[in-house]
Amino acid sequence: MSKEVILALDAMGGDQAPDMVVKGANIARVRHPDLRFILFGDESKIGPLLRRFKKLAAVCTVQHTDEAVMSDDKIAVVLRQRRNSSMSLAVKCVGQGEAQGVVSAGNTGALMALAKIGLKTLPGIDRPAMGSIFPTQRGESVMLDLGANIDCSSAHLVQFAIMGEVFARNVLGVSEPTVGLLNIGSEEGKGNDTIRGAAAALRESGLPIKFHGFIEGDDIAAGTVDVVVTDGFAGNIALKTAEGTARLYGGYIRSAFKRSVMSRVGYLLARPALKMLRDRLDPRAYNGAMFLGVNGVAVKSHGGTDYKGFANALDVAADMVRQGINPKIIDELLRLKIDDTSEPKRAAI
């Protein structure tokens, strides 16, 4: 029997919280019978919801708090005035070892700041990064950073590459993951000093990493590499551009089938296949960005997600806990003895 996994949930984070948090946990409970939850938030709102899901209630503890982090709260406000917020308490709970992972659909910057302080960064890592699995023409790949670090040095990008490689090997199950640096061209001289410096470091440092070189935006969905490394500015824009494009195309497909009686009939005949297509295009399937480089499992769900998306973020957290991803990253960093020759720039948060 597998050991039980305890996740601390910020029940007040996200547009549809706490409703989607409770319903999402109920889906995750069925998928992962070893999961237990500690829900942080307003008991008067969470309690009535839990009473509708008896089996879920049996594996849940509620820790009441009136406070919550607002989506537009600045980091300084969160750290000073939101110490008893549902998010702060959920992170703290992992820092104190009472839960093995935290999941929140609230303010991203706040969650990253709380995770850095409450969980600490792993030895050898200057900046934790946000990573996510995404679908490609060849299967699945992982991309990091997705927005936590807008200015990065070459050394930061190298650290992201190592964390991404360990993740792809251990969670995606790729035996020798290839790593690419996102750039505006694949030739060696392309890009700015930072990215060229990171490429040189990855090429020359003798790291046991299969470094592919530079990749371009269209290589992301092509699945050219297993690990896409980028700073948080470009990574966030790539991620959201892909989401927006997917939405545009979904709309095109729907309107195409409404064009004529024949195309409506065609739609009915092809419906099972199109249902599968819709599931494949569903962005909720890839909800849940992992914080890589903090000493604990922290997963950020999309703020606008519903309970199905939130359930997927819980899957990601459960997987990360079970795979013991952090000890593996630490081992790798110690083994590699990375020199940090970078000049640290201003942190994004």
Next chain:
Amino acid sequence: MSKEVILALDAMGGDQAPDMVVKGANIARVRHPDLRFILFGDESKIGPLLRRFKKLAAVCTVQHTDEAVMSDDKIAVVLRQRRNSSMSLAVKCVGQGEAQGVVSAGNTGALMALAKIGLKTLPGIDRPAMGSIFPTQRGESVMLDLGANIDCSSAHLVQFAIMGEVFARNVLGVSEPTVGLLNIGSEEGKGNDTIRGAAAALRESGLPIKFHGFIEGDDIAAGTVDVVVTDGFAGNIALKTAEGTARLYGGYIRSAFKRSVMSRVGYLLARPALKMLRDRLDPRAYNGAMFLGVNGVAVKSHGGTDYKGFANALDVAADMVRQGINPKIIDELLRLKIDDTSEPKRAAI
């Protein structure tokens, strides 16, 4: 009768050149009876192709040259050793007023460098930008820069905003175009100093521009604004990520219809609608990036395009010539008397 428009074509640029250049010109000839072409390149290759298209040959002049810019040529090599290349001569021809626009599917950096030197930048513009029209949920928008300038100051971004606004008003026909700065969040404090500086300048300068504020990657395809302003690094990654996502989804759609006999029949019934969908998703329809800010019309076609895509790049060039976009940008800049308070950074090319 409309005045004739003469375009100088780099017949040797692009993977399928000169074949696709000649065939593309033949499509454009039918669409625009006022177009004339000067083809620069290897006469022994262009001549036999032109003999297959008599009507096209009647509106073409060929200027022979053995030299061509290679796709991996560095700018310094192009400027020093490729003075008689098909690309250099085509740009020069516009600089000397013998043609009104140049179109090339060759080396992007080389074309930008040659255009800057041969056509000069417009007064008030420090850096020309690459822009392109793209499809959105609301219609069409324009985005710039797409890769010519990887490091930009706030003032450069403001100049891009002005050029994009003039373009949207005059070519897309939007009466009061909205302008957005691509960022990793829509809140005021998001992003780096450069982008926040540009936002402040656009907000406070009293420019007659409808500045929307920051937009995110998913706003591009949503059509939240008519003009998306970004540096060339993020812009290039956004553009190519969207292309890659489109390709992935096209593949999903094709495989969905092959899943069962019923879905194949459904496909047949819906075929006309799906044909329209395919045309809509065809990246060739949006081929042709405009160089905004140089004193002449220069259009870069995708290097891997075929003749249909190249014909669309010729459409873009013809439109820009007819709309007299450059004099309008100059007027706008003079009217606005933009202060350039930026510290220019290293140019990308």
